[in-house]
Amino acid sequence: MAVQAKKAPIEPKHPLDDLIRTDRMPHIWCPGCGIGTVFSSCLHAMLASGIDLDKTVMVSGIGCSGRGAGYAKVDSFHTTHGRAIPFATGMKVANPDLHMIVFSGDGDLFAIGGNHFIHAARRNIDMTVICINNLNYGMTGGQVAATTPSLARTTTTPLGNPDSPFNLPLLAYASGATYVARWTMLHTREVTDSIQTCLTRKGFSFVEVLAPCPVNYGRRNKERPLDTLKMYQDKTIIKNGANPAELGVDFKKRVVLGTFVDVERPTFTETYDKLYHKE
Amino acid sequence: MGERVGLEVSIAAAEAVKMANVDVIAAYPITPQTHIVEHLAEVVADGELDAEFIPVESEHSAMSVCCGSSAVGARTFTCTSSQGLALMNEIVFITASMRLPVVMVLANRSLSGPLSIWNDHSDVMSIRDCGWIQVFVENGQEVFDHIMFAFRVAESQKVSLPLIVNVDGFILTHVIEPVEFWDAETVKNYLPPFKPVNRLHPDNPVTMGAFGMPGIYTETRKAQDSALIEAKPEILKAWQEMADLTGRHYKPVESYHAEGAETLFLTMGSIGETVSVAVDELRAEGKSVGQLSLRLWRPFPFEEFRQAAAGAKRIIVLDRAVSMGGQGGPVATEIRSVLYKEKNMPVVTNFLCGLAGRDVTVEDYKAMFEKASKMSKRRVREEDYILYGVRE
Ligand SMILES: Cc1ncc(C[n+]2csc(CCOP(=O)(O)OP(=O)(O)O)c2C)c(N)n1
Ligand code: SF4
Ligand SMILES: [Mg+2]
Numbered sequence: 001m002a003v004q005a006k007k008a009p010i011e012p013k014h015p016l017d018d019l020i021r022t023d024r025m026p027h028i029w030c031p032g033c034g035i036g037t038v039f040s041s042c043l044h045a046m047l048a049s050g051i052d053l054d055k056t057v058m059v060s061g062i063g064c065s066g067r068g069a070g071y072a073k074v075d076s077f078h079t080t081h082g083r084a085i086p087f088a089t090g091m092k093v094a095n096p097d098l099h100m101i102v103f104s105g106d107g108d109l110f111a112i113g114g115n116h117f118i119h120a121a122r123r124n125i126d127m128t129v130i131c132i133n134n135l136n137y138g139m140t141g142g143q144v145a146a147t148t149p150s151l152a153r154t155t156t157t158p159l160g161n162p163d164s165p166f167n168l169p170l171l172a173y174a175s176g177a178t179y180v181a182r183w184t185m186l187h188t189r190e191v192t193d194s195i196q197t198c199l200t201r202k203g204f205s206f207v208e209v210l211a212p213c214p215v216n217y218g219r220r221n222k223e224r225p226l227d228t229l230k231m232y233q234d235k236t237i238i239k240n241g242a243n244p245a246e247l248g249v250d251f252k253k254r255v256v257l258g259t260f261v262d263v264e265r266p267t268f269t270e271t272y273d274k275l276y277h278k279e
Numbered sequence: 280m281g282e283r284v285g286l287e288v289s290i291a292a293a294e295a296v297k298m299a300n301v302d303v304i305a306a307y308p309i310t311p312q313t314h315i316v317e318h319l320a321e322v323v324a325d326g327e328l329d330a331e332f333i334p335v336e337s338e339h340s341a342m343s344v345c346c347g348s349s350a351v352g353a354r355t356f357t358c359t360s361s362q363g364l365a366l367m368n369e370i371v372f373i374t375a376s377m378r379l380p381v382v383m384v385l386a387n388r389s390l391s392g393p394l395s396i397w398n399d400h401s402d403v404m405s406i407r408d409c410g411w412i413q414v415f416v417e418n419g420q421e422v423f424d425h426i427m428f429a430f431r432v433a434e435s436q437k438v439s440l441p442l443i444v445n446v447d448g449f450i451l452t453h454v455i456e457p458v459e460f461w462d463a464e465t466v467k468n469y470l471p472p473f474k475p476v477n478r479l480h481p482d483n484p485v486t487m488g489a490f491g492m493p494g495i496y497t498e499t500r501k502a503q504d505s506a507l508i509e510a511k512p513e514i515l516k517a518w519q520e521m522a523d524l525t526g527r528h529y530k531p532v533e534s535y536h537a538e539g540a541e542t543l544f545l546t547m548g549s550i551g552e553t554v555s556v557a558v559d560e561l562r563a564e565g566k567s568v569g570q571l572s573l574r575l576w577r578p579f580p581f582e583e584f585r586q587a588a589a590g591a592k593r594i595i596v597l598d599r600a601v602s603m604g605g606q607g608g609p610v611a612t613e614i615r616s617v618l619y620k621e622k623n624m625p626v627v628t629n630f631l632c633g634l635a636g637r638d639v640t641v642e643d644y645k646a647m648f649e650k651a652s653k654m655s656k657r658r659v660r661e662e663d664y665i666l667y668g669v670r671e
Contacts, residue, residue: 062362062394078394080362080391081362082337111336111337112307112336112337112366114336137308140308140309140310140313141308141313141317143308143313143317143334144334146336155313155317155320156308156316156317156320156332156334157320157324157334158320158321158324158325159324
C-alpha cells in the first residue's frame, strides 16, 4: 500500500495579509480598541483604490495609532511624536509621484504636531491624513489631549477638562484642506470609501475617525466599550456638506458625520513647478 | 523625620514636589515620566497642593511655560524623558541663560532611533552643556532628598540656576522602594520660600531675553559659566545641611572602598548599587578594587574627583551613552581630560553598557574588571573603549 503523503495543514490567510507585516503580529492594540478597524479600512481602501502600492508610503507619528506605519507592508516611516506630516511633506515634494498616507492619533496630529497640520493644509500638499480621534493620549496612559471634550476626566484632568476641544473638520477647513470628512470606526464602509476617495484625488485630504479607547478614556468616563459603539450608532447623523462651524463633538447632543469639504485648488507641487520649474 | 513608607519612586518624587510646595507644574506626558506628572495632577485636583497644573501640548511648550512662570516669581517644576527633552532643547538653554531656577526631574531614557522607551543616559548627555546644574541619584530615597535639594540650591540667592535631577527611567521610576519622607518642619527649615533673584516686576521693569550683540555676548557667557561654577559652595552647603537634618550624607563624588584600590569603577545613577555588589564580590576574591559614583555632573567637581581618584592605577568608566565618532562615551572622554595633568594619571578604560535598558548584571561588571585587568597600561589609547556585550 502506497504511503499517503501527509497533507500540509492549510494556513488560513487573511485577505489583507499581503499588506500587513505579519511578523509584527500580534499588534499592541487592546481588546475593544477602535484603531485596528480603521487600520483595516485604510488597507482595504489602498487595495480598492488601485493606486500603485509600490509608490505608496505610510507615515505615522508616535502613539497607539502611530503603530500603523510599523504594521503596514508598504514603505513606511514611523517618525517622532508629532512630525508625521512634515516627514511626509519631504517625501512628497522630493518625489511627487508618491501617494502619501499619514496615519496617526489626535494627540500626535493636533497637540504636539498641530502646527504642521495647519501649514500642510494651507499649502495644499497632496496627501491623505487619517486621524484616529480617541479623545486622549492612549499610549501614555490616557492624558488630556487637544480633542478631549470639556469636563471629561483624564489622568491629567482628574476633576474634568477645563479646556475646549478642537473641532477638527473646522480646523481643517479653515486651514485650507480640500477634502474633509468625519466618521466613527463603526462606519467601516464609509471610512473605507472616504479613504479610497482621498487616495485617488489630488490635494490635502483629511479624514477624522472617532474611535474608542476603552482602556484609558472609556474607563475614566464611565463609558463601557459597547456603550461607546451604541453611542456611535444612536447619537450620530450623517449630514454631508454640513457647516464646519457646527461640527463640535458632543455626544450629549448629535455628532455630525459626513463629507464636509470636497473642492479643488492647485496643490503645492503644481504651483511650485509652475513658478520655479517653468513647466 | 517623617514616616518611612514603601511606594513607587515616581510617587515619592511627586510627593516631594508637593511638600516643596511648588506653584506651577507644566508638563507633557512621556514614558517613563508619566506617573510623576499624573500623581501631581491628582494632588492638585484633590486640593493637597495649591498649584497650577498645566497639561501643555508639547515639551517645547512645557519648558516655555516654566520659563514664564519662573520669570514672574513662581516656584516651578517640570518633568520629562528622552524625546521630550530633545524637543525642549531650545528652551532649556534659555532657562539657564535667563537664570531661572526651574527644577526638572529627568526620567532618563534612550533617544530615538530606533525608537526605545528604555533607560540609558543618551538624553541627558545631549544637553550636557546647557548650563543647568545636573545631579544623578541611585535610589528612591536619593530621589526624594534631591528634589528638596534641587529647589533649595536652584533658588538660592547665590545661585539662581535651573537644576536637573536625573532618575533612571523604569529602573528607578517604576520600582517600589522604602522612602523616608521628610516632615513638614524639616522641609520648612531646609527650604525657604522662593525669593526670585531675576524676575519681571513692575517695580523694576526689565527685558529678559534681549539681543546680545557681539560686544557683550562673550561676557554674558562668561557670567553664566562663572555662575554655574560658583554654585558649588552652595551645593555643598545644601548637602551638609541636609546631612544635619536627615543624617544622610551626600557628596559630589561618592566613594566605596576607593581608598588604596588599584582599580576604580566610575558609575552614574542606578547602576551604582549593582556595581557595589560586584566590588564586594571582587574584593572577597582578593582584588584591589573600589568604586566612585559621580553624583554632581554639572558643575563638574574637579577637585573632589581628582582627590577621590588619586592613587588609582586604572579607572573603569561606565558610560550609558555613545559619543558618536568620538572617543567612547561622553563621561570617559571628560574624565580623561580631567586627569590629564595628574602626575600618575590612571589608565582610563571605558565600557559603554546598559544602552536602552539592556541588563548589566554583577557578573557583567566582574567580567569588565577581568577584561580591563588584561588590557594595556598605556595612559591614553583611542581604542580603549568597548561597547560591552555588543553582538557583531
Ligand atoms: C516628544 C515626545 N513627547 C512625548 C512622547 C510620549 N508620547 C508617546 S505617544 C503620546 C500620545 C499619543 O496620543 P495620540 O497621538 O492621540 O495617539 P493614541 O495613543 O491615542 O492613539 C505621547 C505623549 C513622545 N513619544 N515624544
Ligand atoms: S490604550 Fe487605548 S488607544 Fe491604545 S491600544 Fe489600548 S484602547 Fe487602543
Ligand atoms: Mg489619541
